[in-house]
Amino acid sequence: MPLSKDVYRVFEDIVGEKNISDADVILDAYTFNWLVEFHPGCAPGKYLQNRPLAVILPGSAGEVQAIVRACNRYGVKYKPSSTAYGSHAFSLQEDVLHIDLKRMNRIIDIDAKNGFAVVEPYVPWCQLNAEAMKVGLFGTAHQAGSQASALANVTSGWGMNTMGNHGGHNAKNALGVEWVLPDGEMIRLGPPDAWFTGDGPGPSLRGVMRGHVGALGGNGVYTKCAVKLHHWPGPSTIKTAPGGVFSGYKLAEPLERARVYMVDTPDYETLADLMYALGDAEVCYAIMRVGGPEHAFAILAGAISNQTLVDWHEAGMVEAAANEWNHPLIALLYAESDREFAYQEKVFHQVVEECGASIPVAVQVSPFKDLLEEEFAIFLIGNDTHWAHHGGGFLISAGYMGTTDSVIRHMGYPAEKLKMRYVERKGILADGPDSTYHNSFEHNAYIYKELEFHYDAANAYSVEECRRLVAEERDTNREQKDGFECQDIGLCLGDARMTIQERFAELGPLYGDFHIWQERMKRAFDPNDVADRSTYGIGTAARNLKV
Amino acid sequence: MALEDYRNDMMRCVRCSSCKFIPLGSIVKSWQFAYGCPASKQMNFHSYSGSGKLIAALSWLDGRIGVTPELLDVVYRCSLCGLCDVSCRMGTDMEVYEILHQLRKKLVAEGHGPMPAHKPVIESVRNYDNVWVQPRNRRGRWAKGLSVKDLSKGKEKAEVLYFVGCTYSYASDLMHIPRLTAELFTRAGVDFGILGARELCCASPVYMVGQQDLYEEYAKKNIAMFNELGVKKVVTSCAGCYGVFRSKYPLLGEDMDFEVVHAEEYLAELIGSGALVPKNKVDLSVTFHDPCHTGRMAEIRAPSGGGEECHLGCLPVKNVEKVLGFDGSYDAPREILAAIPQMKFSEMERIREYSFCCGSGGGAKSAFPDFALSAASDRVEEAMSTGAEALVTNCPWCEKNFADAVRETGAPIRVVDTIELLAQSL
Numbered sequence A: 001m002p003l004s005k006d007v008y009r010v011f012e013d014i015v016g017e018k019n020i021s022d023a024d025v026i027l028d029a030y031t032f033n034w035l036v037e038f039h040p041g042c043a044p045g046k047y048l049q050n051r052p053l054a055v056i057l058p059g060s061a062g063e064v065q066a067i068v069r070a071c072n073r074y075g076v077k078y079k080p081s082s083t084a085y086g087s088h089a090f091s092l093q094e095d096v097l098h099i100d101l102k103r104m105n106r107i108i109d110i111d112a113k114n115g116f117a118v119v120e121p122y123v124p125w126c127q128l129n130a131e132a133m134k135v136g137l138f139g140t141a142h143q144a145g146s147q148a149s150a151l152a153n154v155t156s157g158w159g160m161n162t163m164g165n166h167g168g169h170n171a172k173n174a175l176g177v178e179w180v181l182p183d184g185e186m187i188r189l190g191p192p193d194a195w196f197t198g199d200g201p202g203p204s205l206r207g208v209m210r211g212h213v214g215a216l217g218g219n220g221v222y223t224k225c226a227v228k229l230h231h232w233p234g235p236s237t238i239k240t241a242p243g244g245v246f247s248g249y250k251l252a253e254p255l256e257r258a259r260v261y262m263v264d265t266p267d268y269e270t271l272a273d274l275m276y277a278l279g280d281a282e283v284c285y286a287i288m289r290v291g292g293p294e295h296a297f298a299i300l301a302g303a304i305s306n307q308t309l310v311d312w313h314e315a316g317m318v319e320a321a322a323n324e325w326n327h328p329l330i331a332l333l334y335a336e337s338d339r340e341f342a343y344q345e346k347v348f349h350q351v352v353e354e355c356g357a358s359i360p361v362a363v364q365v366s367p368f369k370d371l372l373e374e375e376f377a378i379f380l381i382g383n384d385t386h387w388a389h390h391g392g393g394f395l396i397s398a399g400y401m402g403t404t405d406s407v408i409r410h411m412g413y414p415a416e417k418l419k420m421r422y423v424e425r426k427g428i429l430a431d432g433p434d435s436t437y438h439n440s441f442e443h444n445a446y447i448y449k450e451l452e453f454h455y456d457a458a459n460a461y462s463v464e465e466c467r468r469l470v471a472e473e474r475d476t477n478r479e480q481k482d483g484f485e486c487q488d489i490g491l492c493l494g495d496a497r498m499t500i501q502e503r504f505a506e507l508g509p510l511y512g513d514f515h516i517w518q519e520r521m522k523r524a525f526d527p528n529d530v531a532d533r534s535t536y537g538i539g540t541a542a543r544n545l546k547v
Numbered sequence B: 001m002a003l004e005d006y007r008n009d010m011m012r013c014v015r016c017s018s019c020k021f022i023p024l025g026s027i028v029k030s031w032q033f034a035y036g037c038p039a040s041k042q043m044n045f046h047s048y049s050g051s052g053k054l055i056a057a058l059s060w061l062d063g064r065i066g067v068t069p070e071l072l073d074v075v076y077r078c079s080l081c082g083l084c085d086v087s088c089r090m091g092t093d094m095e096v097y098e099i100l101h102q103l104r105k106k107l108v109a110e111g112h113g114p115m116p117a118h119k120p121v122i123e124s125v126r127n128y129d130n131v132w133v134q135p136r137n138r139r140g141r142w143a144k145g146l147s148v149k150d151l152s153k154g155k156e157k158a159e160v161l162y163f164v165g166c167t168y169s170y171a172s173d174l175m176h177i178p179r180l181t182a183e184l185f186t187r188a189g190v191d192f193g194i195l196g197a198r199e200l201c202c203a204s205p206v207y208m209v210g211q212q213d214l215y216e217e218y219a220k221k222n223i224a225m226f227n228e229l230g231v232k233k234v235v236t237s238c239a240g241c242y243g244v245f246r247s248k249y250p251l252l253g254e255d256m257d258f259e260v261v262h263a264e265e266y267l268a269e270l271i272g273s274g275a276l277v278p279k280n281k282v283d284l285s286v287t288f289h290d291p292c293h294t295g296r297m298a299e300i301r302a303p304s305g306g307g308e309e310c311h312l313g314c315l316p317v318k319n320v321e322k323v324l325g326f327d328g329s330y331d332a333p334r335e336i337l338a339a340i341p342q343m344k345f346s347e348m349e350r351i352r353e354y355s356f357c358c359g360s361g362g363g364a365k366s367a368f369p370d371f372a373l374s375a376a377s378d379r380v381e382e383a384m385s386t387g388a389e390a391l392v393t394n395c396p397w398c399e400k401n402f403a404d405a406v407r408e409t410g411a412p413i414r415v416v417d418t419i420e421l422l423a424q425s426l
């Protein structure tokens, strides 16, 4: 049911006429998104079945609170978003008010001494880090790209990042938080007069706020957050020049005391050993994987053009690399002093050798050599990811978070085998079996890993194939009950045959009945049931459960 | 070529919002100047971004939305500056600019566009061959008293046609720019002439608002006239003329027997060869604004018309080469400024292919003056942040818009054309 004129006016009075709209052209921009095609009933299009009732743009925490209170008063459901990259940022429910936080875009403070910044929701990592670098700090930007919100990532969803080996998972990088609860009450996590911690006084609510995956907009609205920043050994700005392979740009001058390595491991066992050893050695500023050679080249070609990837294949470059290396890992060494850098180099090489890893010849010549020397640092800083959408999308299977050993050793091969069957059917990009993206945390003690596969969002067969692939993977997974955390809890999509609530109900018993706990919290914090339920709480599926 | 041909690209937008910002690979340098899209900076609904317009276009094609005032606002409250295209294409093969333009074309073709404020401009071109509702016979007035060849009658010949453009021809506050330019050419011994009253609008403004028929008519007339004159080079001072001559006319498939050069490129060459030697000191600190139409929008973006093939499973490969805005005319004004003794030059954060638009292009200044002013004020602030006393540029539209912003905000900075500084130093 559309908002009545009177209720619309209530919201309009809060934010002003310019900052609310129910025009179709405005609403459709909050209905169309990447990954929508993997929700039941949406494919092959990218529009959700329901438009929001209206989109509202609050300019302050006070306005957010007034909106949420009005939602409670008039029984209007709401969904907040920051940069809204991906379908999880929109509600799958009917009759929902979408709260776009774009006007709340200030960096309130950077506390250089204590290493954090207080930001509003629509401060993307690129803005935050540009300012943080000026004071020798850097935030753990995540791979959705540095155009995505820092606050959303640390408070509300996921948190995997390339610097996690020393900077931690972003769930840990949320300090003090200003939070408009689902019923409209405003609270602060952490002491009322300081932002350096999100705990106390009294029992910590951080777990309730964030959990592991994040409440994805189902648990009120976070209006400010202190984001932990980490040391930055680099200059206050990076000088770039056109001409890069990967992002179109390269470093105008080399970064001092920095070097990017790509090391290869013959198998996943060696890779896991290398991860632990590098974690213990504490010599890397950033660590990540972009899969095996075919996938790495596919990603590399992103900025140039899809044609480039075809050319590289035709020139035999990709095949040559595939013959030489197997499961590479990328590491950035970056030191505060020459002495520290020399130490990092020495230890790094020793660890590589001791673990049976090697530096492939193919990465010591163009284009990989140039990429590593001139560009990869930019990539790690810029974290630009839209290159990964060769045909307008990628999806993941085998997205797991767990101890390094268990995830790397056990989770790779079966999913790769499955993927290759679909590669043969030409529904997804042929980029080899190992298209693994991974980040590690806490000195590589645990990792997040996903097997990416690229599809063409404009090609109905390709989209269908992805849906089939994920469904098949989920079925296998279901049978195995393997005890790993499946990322679809977080991504809330994938198996297009069922709703998220049905998937929660299915996965819950495998993971400590999280769905019941979540539903309990939902009911306790959201008595009028107005905060969005599409990705939080099992909703109607909870009817038959004792919560 | 039609909007429908780009359906696949619309479907491939992932709504990442990269098109709101300057390309991330170039590393944003501050919170304040991270935005690249002036429309997104001013209007906060996602619909106003490049991505939002792609979604709007798809929704309209699919019959999900009709043509409403809100749709027209989304489409035309945009300077068609092409930043979104550059930022998106740093990682994709999508033709964002082409879609934005096709969307305008379709709106016009179906009788919904352009905006009411654009109609007098279109009529002016139709009736007077210029955008300023001015009589044809006053077009050459700027050259009064100068001894320059008049190529319009076919009696005199020259190697170079100096094409001045509507705004420099008629705007009395800007007329000194073509006069100075002509004087510099004369001083350097350039064999050039002008068209005077026979000069026609380049038709960039009508192209920008989507009036394709009129654009093609004038573009073809201009090409034919330039060919007929037998000139080797067409040199222009106006960024709009330069951009459309260089990047859009070639797409019409007509033979073009001449090279298109910006006056500053020509002058930079003359300085390089020693034909002009800036000697006088100009004790001024300056920064330079790259106009969209001498920069990224001067690069030829051959549209694919939706042509693509599938490779490596499902990898869509386009039938055209991708460009990223690098081939604009960025160096010439900087070379000129560097040659002026004692001038202090600092760059702004958003430069070259990711320059922040002044906000006046694409018909935005006439239809949405508040939008144009907000973009210009943002840019003026950026110029001020460099400590510059003068904001230098080489486009009459940008100059006018910046001057308005400076007047409005009282910002203590001058708006100057590169040519004025060069002339001062000679």
Ligand SMILES: Cc1cc2nc3c(=O)[nH]c(=O)nc-3n(C[C@H](O)[C@H](O)[C@@H](O)COP(=O)(O)OP(=O)(O)OC[C@H]3O[C@@H](n4cnc5c(N)ncnc54)[C@H](O)[C@@H]3O)c2cc1C
Residues within 6 Å of the ligand: A079, A080, A081, A082, A083, A084, A085, A086, A088, A089, A090, A101, A121, A142, A143, A144, A145, A148, A149, A150, A151, A152, A153, A156, A157, A158, A159, A160, A161, A215, A216, A217, A218, A220, A221, A222, A223, A385, A388, A535
């Ligand atoms: C290509 C791609 C790669 C990705 N890679 C990674 C990765 O490597 N690591 C990682 O951690 N994540 C990754 N993600 C997920 C990403 O973290 C999320 O998309 C999100 O955090 C990005 O920020 P955003 O501003 O777009 O958030 P949004 O999409 O706006 O929000 C994310 C979620 O949080 C909710 N939310 C946002 N702001 C608020 C708020 N102020 N209060 C309450 N709820 C809010 C939204 O409702 C939504 O459910 C990836 C996503 C994409 C599309």
Ligand code: SF4
Residues within 6 Å of the ligand: A386, B012, B013, B014, B015, B016, B017, B018, B019, B020, B050, B051, B054, B087, B088, B089, B092, B094, B096
């Ligand atoms: S137009 Fe390009 S940059 Fe903008 S959201 Fe879509 S994919 Fe991203």
Ligand code: SF4
Residues within 6 Å of the ligand: B019, B036, B037, B038, B039, B040, B048, B049, B050, B053, B077, B078, B079, B080, B081, B082, B083, B084, B085, B100, B357
């Ligand atoms: S053309 Fe310029 S103003 Fe228009 S949407 Fe793109 S970046 Fe924004």
